[in-house]
Amino acid sequence: MLLKSLPDFQYCLTAAGNRVFAAHEKAGEYILMPDSLALARPDGKNRACRLTLVRGRSPKLAPDPHGLLECMPGLHYPWEEALQSIRKLRPGAVLRPAGFSRCSIFLELPDGKRVSGELNGIHFLFHESSFELKLSEEAACMAKSLQENGLNGVSGVAEVVLEGVSPRLPVKVRFDSRKLLAGIENFSGKGQGIGRPEILKFFSQPPEYLPLEISGKLKEGTLELNPWLFAETLADRFIYRFGTQLSSGIKGSFEWDLSVPCRVFRSYVLPLRTFEAPGKATSCRELVVPAFRTEPMQVKVSADLPFRIYGLFALGVTLRVPPYREKAAGFRNPWN
Known part of the structure; x- marks a missing residue:
């Protein structure tokens, strides 16, 4: 990348x-x-x-x-x-x-x-x-x-x-997608479509209120980091991965290393x-x-072929009608 x-x-x-x-x-x-x-x-x-x-x-x-x-x-x-x-x-x-x-x-x-x-x-x-x-x-x-x-x-x-x-931060986060999506939905009070402001506000809460497991630079149980930068980093990656349309069908456990650069x-x-x-x-x-x-139009094809053809299973013809693309039509039992 x-x-x-x-x-x-x-x-x-x-x-x-x-x-x-x-x-x-x-x-x-x-x-x-x-x-x-x-x-x-x-x-x-x-x-x-x-x-x-x-x-x-x-x-x-x-x-x-x-x-x-x-x-x-x-x-x-x-x-x-x-x-x-x-x-x-x-x-x-x-x-x-x-x-x-x-x-x-x-x-x-x-x-x-x-x-x-x-x-x-x-x-x-x-x-x-x-x-x-x-x-x-x-x-x-x-x-x-x-x-x-x-x-x-x-x-x-x-x-x-x-x-x-x-932004990059020296921490890793682990979470269950269903719990995280349910937490954002309950916090925002909206059903499906949410915006970045709501997602950013959700991640701005104290870490102990988030459905995340956080490991890395910790100091006396709290993050030794800028809380707003932490929230922006998570919001960026969440929107890039899940979008803003909350869906309960997204299941699984995720681990994100926030120290690795990510395109968002x-x-x-x-x-x-x-x-x-x-x-x-x-x-x-x-x-x-x-x-x-x-409306539909009937097209008659005169191929000048014998009344009965042996060894022929199907006969096809290609119609070219500008400005539309070519249309191919197949005919079974050409002698009928």
């Missing part, structure tokens, strides 16, 4: 009010988190945000009327302030932007309706990345009325998932900045989907 250069969650600094992580096993290199995300990033003549109204040729034909909101996002990094702050602590430090494995957008329209979508083609700076939100017919009509103002009436947040290395994922919430360049960064178009036949 390649962990070098990933953000090291054990070494987190604050520069210009932003999180900065040290690169794992790469001295002098740091990773800067963005402070916000803008959905409309004007790029010359290209439209950064586009609304498409989709409908069929008539109300009785598919698809149902809806809208597609496509945006070009851009992350904002406070480069100068962060670099000055980090070099006061670490002269000669190199700063690079954080990259994300996933990013979800949650928008709230002025009437209170909420829509969400996920970014596609994520890169370090979201270059040439885009995301698409499917809107109901009512929400699409509202978005159309707002697009002349650059969608300024829309608010929301972005949830990004950062891949990194979990953490979620962070970024505020959405006001849409840039009102009236110039958005466009609207209408798309009418043509009707097409979907």
Whole structure:
């Protein structure tokens, strides 16, 4: 498992009010988190945000009327302030932007309706990345009325998932998965879906209240460690192994050596900045989907074969109908 250069969650600094992580096993290199995300990033003549109204040729034909909101996002990094702050602590430090494995957008329209979508083609700076939100017919009509103002009436947040290395601690933990999952479920008071805050709060309890066997650096019966760091380490590994959907079907005994580096994922919430360049960064178009036949069709094959063929068990034919993939059909008793 390649962990070098990933953000090291054990070494987190604050520069210009932003999180900065040290690169794992790469001295002098740091990773800067963005402070916000803008959905409309004007790029010359290209439209950064586009609304498409989709409908069929008539109300009785598919698809149902809806809208597609496509945006070009851009992350904002406070480069100068962060670099000055980090070099006061670490002269000669190199700063690079954080990259994300996933990013979800949650928008709230002025009437209170909420829509969400996920970014596609994520890169370090979201270059040439885009995301698409499917809107109901009512929400699409509202978005159309707002697009002349650059969608300024829309608010929301972005949830990004950062891949990194979990903190290391000189201890080992043993537990029964059913007891641990039941303990988290009872503590949170939720059935299945829980979030990282609830899991982190559960592991922040005193060690004697946790359904764990802890061995390692102990001092007078208590951990000689930072309790919050201990909770973050367990929360990282728990979510990576079990996820956030509690399931009683996961059974077995586990032993984790927390001193070994582990690849994990953490979620962070970024505020959405006001849409840039009102009236110039958005466009609207209408798309009418043509009707097409979907009912079964009979295909007759004339193979010019003898009435009775000896030694032939089955006969097949391949149909090529663009733009669909090839379909192979087999026929038993070809003389019938």
